[in-house]
Amino acid sequence: MRELKILGVVIFFTLVVYIGVEPFAHSQMHPHVAPANFNFQEESIDYATEEVKKAEEKLDEAKSNNKNVEIAENQLKADKKLLDSTTTFWNEIAKIDLSKGDATKGAETFMNAGCVGCHGIKSQGMPSPMDDATASASFGVVPPDLSTAGKLYDGTFLAALIKDPVKALKVEHKFSETKPHPMPQFFGLGGDMNQELADIVAYLKSIAPKTLKDEEVFENACQRCHDIKYAKRFSNTEKGALANYMGSTPPDLSMMIRSKGKDYLQTFINNPQKQLHGTAMPRVGLTKESQEQVINFLEDTGDRKKEERESLGMKVVGFMIIFTILAYLWKVKIWREVH
Amino acid sequence: MAEIRKAEGIGDWFDQRLATKKLTKVLMTEYWIPKNINFLWAMGVVLVVLFTILIISGIFLLMYYKPDVKLAFDSVNYTIMQEVEYGWLWRHMHGVAASAIFLVIYIHMFTGIYYGSYKKGREMIWLTGMALFGMFSAEAFSGYMLPWGQMSYWAAQVITNLFGGIPVIGDALVIWIRGDFAVADPTLTRFFMLHVLLLPLVIIVLIVVHFYSLRIPHVNNQESEDIDFDKESDKYLAGNKKESKVVPFWPVFLSKDFFVSGAFLVFYFYLTFYHFDFAMDPINFEPANPMKTPAHIYPEWYFLWSYEVLRGFFFDVGPMAAMDIGLAAFGFANVIFMVFPFLDRDPNVAPAHRRPKFKIWFWLLLIDMIVLTVYGKLPPMGINTYIGFVAAVSFILLFVALPFITKCDAKHTGGVK
Numbered sequence: 001m002r003e004l005k006i007l008g009v010v011i012f013f014t015l016v017v018y019i020g021v022e023p024f025a026h027s028q029m030h031p032h033v034a035p036a037n038f039n040f041q042e043e044s045i046d047y048a049t050e051e052v053k054k055a056e057e058k059l060d061e062a063k064s065n066n067k068n069v070e071i072a073e074n075q076l077k078a079d080k081k082l083l084d085s086t087t088t089f090w091n092e093i094a095k096i097d098l099s100k101g102d103a104t105k106g107a108e109t110f111m112n113a114g115c116v117g118c119h120g121i122k123s124q125g126m127p128s129p130m131d132d133a134t135a136s137a138s139f140g141v142v143p144p145d146l147s148t149a150g151k152l153y154d155g156t157f158l159a160a161l162i163k164d165p166v167k168a169l170k171v172e173h174k175f176s177e178t179k180p181h182p183m184p185q186f187f188g189l190g191g192d193m194n195q196e197l198a199d200i201v202a203y204l205k206s207i208a209p210k211t212l213k214d215e216e217v218f219e220n221a222c223q224r225c226h227d228i229k230y231a232k233r234f235s236n237t238e239k240g241a242l243a244n245y246m247g248s249t250p251p252d253l254s255m256m257i258r259s260k261g262k263d264y265l266q267t268f269i270n271n272p273q274k275q276l277h278g279t280a281m282p283r284v285g286l287t288k289e290s291q292e293q294v295i296n297f298l299e300d301t302g303d304r305k306k307e308e309r310e311s312l313g314m315k316v317v318g319f320m321i322i323f324t325i326l327a328y329l330w331k332v333k334i335w336r337e338v339h
Numbered sequence: 340m341a342e343i344r345k346a347e348g349i350g351d352w353f354d355q356r357l358a359t360k361k362l363t364k365v366l367m368t369e370y371w372i373p374k375n376i377n378f379l380w381a382m383g384v385v386l387v388v389l390f391t392i393l394i395i396s397g398i399f400l401l402m403y404y405k406p407d408v409k410l411a412f413d414s415v416n417y418t419i420m421q422e423v424e425y426g427w428l429w430r431h432m433h434g435v436a437a438s439a440i441f442l443v444i445y446i447h448m449f450t451g452i453y454y455g456s457y458k459k460g461r462e463m464i465w466l467t468g469m470a471l472f473g474m475f476s477a478e479a480f481s482g483y484m485l486p487w488g489q490m491s492y493w494a495a496q497v498i499t500n501l502f503g504g505i506p507v508i509g510d511a512l513v514i515w516i517r518g519d520f521a522v523a524d525p526t527l528t529r530f531f532m533l534h535v536l537l538l539p540l541v542i543i544v545l546i547v548v549h550f551y552s553l554r555i556p557h558v559n560n561q562e563s564e565d566i567d568f569d570k571e572s573d574k575y576l577a578g579n580k581k582e583s584k585v586v587p588f589w590p591v592f593l594s595k596d597f598f599v600s601g602a603f604l605v606f607y608f609y610l611t612f613y614h615f616d617f618a619m620d621p622i623n624f625e626p627a628n629p630m631k632t633p634a635h636i637y638p639e640w641y642f643l644w645s646y647e648v649l650r651g652f653f654f655d656v657g658p659m660a661a662m663d664i665g666l667a668a669f670g671f672a673n674v675i676f677m678v679f680p681f682l683d684r685d686p687n688v689a690p691a692h693r694r695p696k697f698k699i700w701f702w703l704l705l706i707d708m709i710v711l712t713v714y715g716k717l718p719p720m721g722i723n724t725y726i727g728f729v730a731a732v733s734f735i736l737l738f739v740a741l742p743f744i745t746k747c748d749a750k751h752t753g754g755v756k
């Protein structure tokens with residue numbers, strides 16, 4: 001009885017320490033963020049609203065401390081402006097009726113829109129117009145081949161991307177009129193622009209494969225920037241140009257699954273700004289399915305032995321339980337003589 | 340020269356040459372342990388088990404690890420974790436055992452403190468125990484550097500920097516320890532040497548001395564009763580096993596230890612396979628990058644309390660800089676447990692629940708160290724800094740008060756019996 005009481009005390013204090021240094025400390029270090037949302041209109045507006053709220057709180061705090069009030073005021077102004085432009089932009093996008101998109105017309109629109117000046121579509125016999133070195137030097141990053149874009153990316157996101165890459169990719173803090181994004185906005189070919197956008201999206205969807213392997217998703221969505229050397233895949237963009245374009249070399253993603261964990265990756269890939277405010281990585285706009293595939297790929301690369309670990313674990317723990325029971329019986333037998 | 344006869348068997352052959360029968364008696368069957376003990380007295384054997392796991396898993400890791408800043412990270416995270424059959428298992432076992440051993444060391448230490456097992460002839464047990472704690476800390480610190488992840492690098496940077504605060508020789512000392520101006524390849528290689536050679540050797544020697552120092556005073560018991568071991572062991576050998584207050588180390592004491600070790604290993608292997616993040620910090624799966632400071636730098640959980648004593652003093656007092664006060668306090672925290680037997684001025688051995696003031700002191704110390712541990716990890720912002728400060732000051736005051744409190748207890752109880 002006394003031993004159980006002592007055991008209770010030991011377990012209690014161990015648990016307090018554990019909870020304090022793990023779940024509790026981590027909740028303090030990494031503030032909670034809203035879960036990933038694949039409705040990109042909602043996600044963009046919610047995020048901008050959240051930023052305004054934060055800026056308001058900062059301002060209140062600055063006012064009560066009477067410190068850095070002006071900085072906080074400017075921040076709030078900027079965040080409000082961003083919320084306005086974000087709302088306007090996505091409300092415009094909402095008017096596009098993707099269901100009316102016509103793939104045949106889209107093919108023509110696509111050709112006329114100039115996309116192939118930068119992007120290849122290998123599956124349609126159109127190789128990329130530049131070699132990697134030239135593309136790296138011209139844009140800072142090699143524009144991705146668009147054969148799979150219709151499968152990888154959400155349709156509404158694609159329309160938004162074509163209309164205004166900076167807004168769709170959420171890199172407003174990096175680009176401006178004086179420092180334009182390497183992928184130009186599409187201003188329409190003179191007809192109904194929303195129809196033209198819907199057509200291009202329909203075209204991209206029509207040529208996209210029905211299914212992709214996990215690693216193909218990675219190759220098409222991430223590999224223009226990131227290496228993942230444990231999977232022996234390396235970015236086709238030149239390192240120096242990329243670092244210059246992004247402000248830093250994008251990290252190798254081999255061990256990301258262990259260093260960041262699934263939950264973080266879910267929200268980060270869906271909207272990098274939410275986890276790393278001000279980061280240069282664009283929001284790439286993957287559908288839920290593609291994102292799951294990328295994360296699976298990261299897990300297969302960085303935590304390849306997970307299954308083996310979990311199944312072996314059962315056996316080892318089971319063995320130890322049996323050992324412990326036998327040891328207990330032996331102990332009882334031995335101590336019967338002395339008690 | 341001993342008389343050597345024709346051996347009656349292998350056992351006898353060895354006995355004639357090595358006195359194995361006598362040795363077994365001395366070490367096992369006639370090494371006496373009090374009967375009145377609880378599972379906390381099995382912690383020593385649990386430590387031996389964990390230390391063995393560390394050595395064995397370490398040897399396997401050593402076969403593939405490369406102590407070079409360019410190769411270290413990949414040799415661990417790719418070669419060992421992915422290419423070598425069951426390499427991940429050795430790494431997880433090693434990492435989790437390193438963390439679990441500290442949990443058991445702390446339980447072991449607080450058991451010693453609670454039952455007063457550090458005085459009246461048991462000082463050497465305590466001192467060698469504390470030496471082991473010091474060496475294990477160094478072992479853990481040097482081992483944590485080896486994967487050359489972000490936390491390896493930055494913890495090494497921060498901790499080696501501390502030595503710079505030592506007056507006069509500080510700056511030169513930091514460079515001497517690192518073998519370079521910053522933490523770099525020479526630092527990794529020398530910490531590798533420490534981790535796989537010098538420190539384990541020292542630890543093994545210390546464990547032997549620790550065991551040997553138990554020999555004369557014997558281990559304590561739940562009631563701190565002063566047992567006449569000769570009398571009690573005679574009783575046992577005469578067959579009065581139930582009446583005797585002692586039991587032999589083998590098989591009686593160890594039979595219980597096997598059970599406790601088994602139960603602990605169930606828990607340990609559960610952690611190894613399913614719940615290892617607490618011991619293998621995710622941030623360390625990011626390669627070391629001297630250009631990118633992590634948002635939060637913190638040591639492993641078992642160093643947090645002393646780290647918080649260091650950090651707790653966050654403001655300057657007169658001519659003394661916050662950093663220097665913190666460093667002095669940190670030094671204090673790291674040596675004060677060493678002199679514990681000499682701070683306790685109550686000459687009698689008794690469990691804390693029979694020492695009115697010491698009992699309160701004991702639980703306060705435990706709570707204070709837990710508070711320090713938790714706040715050692717939290718970002719030092721707002722209210723956290725003040726709580727950390729109060730806990731750090733309390734820690735020092737508790738030790739300043741210890742001699743007076745124990746003296747007072749001694750007077751009031753007239754020497755506990």
Ligand code: HEM
Pocket residue numbers: 379380381382383384386387390444447448451454456457461464465466467468469470471472546549553557558559560
């Ligand atoms: C790997 C490191 C260590 C090992 C393998 C180890 C092993 C042992 C063993 C086998 C015993 C005898 C049985 C028991 O009470 O558990 C013991 C006793 C003891 N150890 Fe340790 N120990 C270690 C570290 C420490 C540390 C860090 C301290 C604290 C300063 C310490 C203090 C003591 C004390 C005070 C006793 C006597 C307990 C009593 O008489 O009731 N040991 N140790």
